[in-house]
Structure formats: C-alpha cells, structure tokens
Ligand SMILES: NC(=O)C1=CN([C@@H]2O[C@H](COP(=O)(O)OP(=O)(O)OC[C@H]3O[C@@H](n4cnc5c(N)ncnc54)[C@H](OP(=O)(O)O)[C@@H]3O)[C@@H](O)[C@H]2O)C=CC1
C-alpha cells in the first residue's frame with residue numbers, strides 16, 4: 001500500500017536529507033514537503049527528482065509559525081490524502097543565538113567538557129519575539145504550530161487498525177531546567193530553544209499516553225550537531241569550516257558530532273524502519289556517528305515525568321481554544337468589514 005509521508009521544514013538541512021534517504025528506502029512513497037518558502041521547496045523537489053526521477057514528491061505551503069497557515073495546510077492535506085502514515089515534525093528555528101565564550105573556555109577545562117559539546121548546556125542563549133498570533137516565535141514554530149497540525153490531522157492519523165507515526169526533531173539541548181510549566185512559551189527567559197525542545201519531549205510522551213489506543217505513535221529524536229542553516233546562524237560557515245578538523249577530533253570522544261545532514265537524519269530514517277510498537281515512549285533516539293564515520297541510532301531515557309507532560313498537554317489544549325477563538329473573531333471582523341465595503345460601493 002502507498003505510504004504518505006509529510007515532512008515539515010523539508011527544503012534544507014536535516015529535513016531535506018531525510019527526504020533523500022526515505023526515497024532511497026522506498027521509491028513508492030508519496031512524499032509531501034511542507035515548507036514556508038515555496039521557491040526553496042521547489043529547488044528541494046527538483047534536487048530530489050534529479051536523483052529519483054520517478055518519485056512522487058508533492059509540495060505544500062506551510063508556515064508552522066502561523067496558526068492560520070497551519071489550518072489551511074491541514075485542510076489541503078485532508079483534501080489530498082486519505083491518511084498520513086508518517087508525520088515528521090522537523091521545522092525549527094533558533095533566532096539570534098549568542099554563545100557565551102567565557103563559559104565555553106571554562107567548560108573546555110572542566111570535567112563536564114563532553115557534556116558541554118553534546119548538549120551546549122550553559123553555552124547558548126537566544127533572543128525571542130512575539131509573532132503575528134501574539135505567541136512567542138520559538139514556541140509557536142518549534143512546538144505549537146506542530147501541535148495544531150497534529151490536532152487538525154487526527155482524522156488522518158488516528159484510523160482503525162492502522163498505525164501512524166509522528167516524529168519530532170528535538171535536541172539534546174532540551175533541558176528540564178530551561179522549561180517552566182508556568183511559562184510554557186518561555187516569555188521570561190533567554191533559552192527559548194531549549195525550552196521548546198523540552199516541551200516537544202513532554203508533548204510526545206503525552207501524545208503516546210492519549211493517542212496510542214487510537215493508532216498514533218509519537219517519537220522524539222536528536223540529530224546531533226549538524227552543519228545546517230541553523231548552525232550557520234550560530235557561527236559563520238567559514239568559522240565552522242576552519243574548525244572542522246577539531247570537530248572530527250571531538251567526534252572520537254562524543255559521537256554526537258554527526259556534522260552532515262545525511263548523518264543527522266540517521267535516527268529519523270531508522271524510525272521509519274521500526275515497528276512503532278517496539279519503540280519506547282520515554283526514549284529519545286539519538287543520531288550518532290563514530291570516529292570512523294559509522295552511523296547508528298542510540299536510545300536514551302528522557303528526563304520527563306507524566307505529571308508535567310499532562311499539565312503541558314492541558315495547557316496546550318487551553319491555548320488552542322484561545323487562539324482559535326481569536327482567529328474566528330478576526331475572521332468575523334474581516335467579513336463584517338467586507339460587507340460594509342460592498343454596501344457603500
Ligand atoms: N543543526 C543542528 O545541529 C540541530 C538541529 N536540530 C533541529 O533540526 C531541525 C531541522 O533544522 P536544521 O536542518 O538543522 O536547520 P535548517 O535551518 O536547515 O532547517 C530548518 C527547516 O525548518 C524550516 N522552517 C523554519 N521555520 C519555519 C516555519 N515557520 N514554517 C515552516 N518551516 C520552517 C526552514 O525553512 P526555511 O528555509 O524557510 O527557513 C528549514 O527548512 C530543527 O527542528 C532543529 O531545531 C536539532 C538538533 C541539532
């Protein structure tokens with residue numbers, strides 16, 4: 001049977017590498033690249049079709065940071081496909097990152113050095129802002145837009161006798177201490193990325209608790225440190241190129257330096273091949289690359305608990321109601337304005 005795979009943020013980096021790997025695995029796939037920039041999406045599609053001329057690759061406009069765009073994209077998916085077998089929630093941002101150089105050098109000579117290189121704990125902060133929906137942009141993009149997408153696609157994801165797999169591209173930068181259940185959008189902190197990724201770990205567990213019985217399975221991965229537009233936003237690409245030999249050296253000690261998008265997509269690809277029933281809801285699946293360049297996937301227990309995951313789930317449902325109500329009020333205002341304009345013309 002034809003399998004439908006939707007990938008958000010598929011036009012570059014890890015998302016695009018995943019698409020390439022999936023097409024090598026199964027040429028019969030129906031692959032849907034859900035992207036906000038259609039020019040880049042078209043370029044990605046052309047690149048995929050160059051190596052897989054017979055592949056079926058669809059494009060879909062989706063700005064996961066805008067609730068209206070998510071609702072429209074979900075409508076389009078429902079019109080195009082009868083079900084969704086895999087939903088890869090991969091789109092993500094880290095705006096205005098700042099590396100704490102002093103902390104980096106301090107960490108370099110501490111016993112914590114390997115952990116610092118694999119999680120960036122204590123090294124990175126970001127500056128967030130409000131988006132047009134009045135939500136914190138990192139939360140809206142990395143988590144909430146994807147949550148609304150799942151909610152809208154439930155009829156295609158939760159079908160009798162069939163299993164659908166939702167996969168979150170999280171991070172080893174996800175940290176409990178960066179997240180607060182009182183401030184799920186991270187309005188009051190400087191680690192919105194870490195907070196949003198920890199929230200995706202919690203939400204994945206909540207989805208498994210609530211939706212496994214309806215055939216939806218959710219998993220979380222970390223791609224490791226990968227050279228993509230995201231990391232080129234942290235340090236310029238020439239700097240990364242300059243320190244590449246050092247990074248290959250570090251890889252010998254921490255296999256989390258996967259470095260290429262192909263390697264980073266390892267765990268995403270591996271999950272595609274697994275029986276969903278065999279997966280652990282509390283594990284994060286890490287892409288790893290050995291010093292000699294061998295790729296493998298390593299499950300590690302996440303620092304999540306049922307109580308916090310339920311609290312987050314319920315807060316997200318509440319926020320969904322508020323956002324939907326605001327959107328329909330705005331729509332009603334627009335309709336009234338249009339009516340007024342047509343009457344006075
Ligand atoms: N690189 C790394 O070391 C790591 C990355 N990750 C995660 O991997 C995922 C992929 O990132 P990566 O490949 O590294 O970086 P890229 O910047 O190359 O890819 C991010 C993708 O997300 C898309 N995107 C961003 N915002 C939106 C939006 N509002 N709506 C739709 N699409 C959007 C981007 O589209 P556009 O081209 O339009 O910007 C792009 O396709 C992210 O979730 C990131 O957090 C996790 C751990 C490590």
Ligand SMILES: CC(C)=CCC[C@@H](C)[C@H]1CC[C@H]2C3=C(CC[C@]12C)[C@@]1(C)CCC(=O)[C@@H](C)[C@@H]1CC3
Pocket residue numbers: 099104116117118119120123124170171172173222224225231234235243246247250
């Ligand atoms: C490698 C050397 C010699 C210097 C670079 C220092 C930092 C810029 C670098 C060290 C660990 C990195 C890291 C990330 C970003 C860049 C570092 C802080 C991430 C936070 C990128 C995004 C993620 O989601 C994480 C998995 C990465 C963890 C490691």
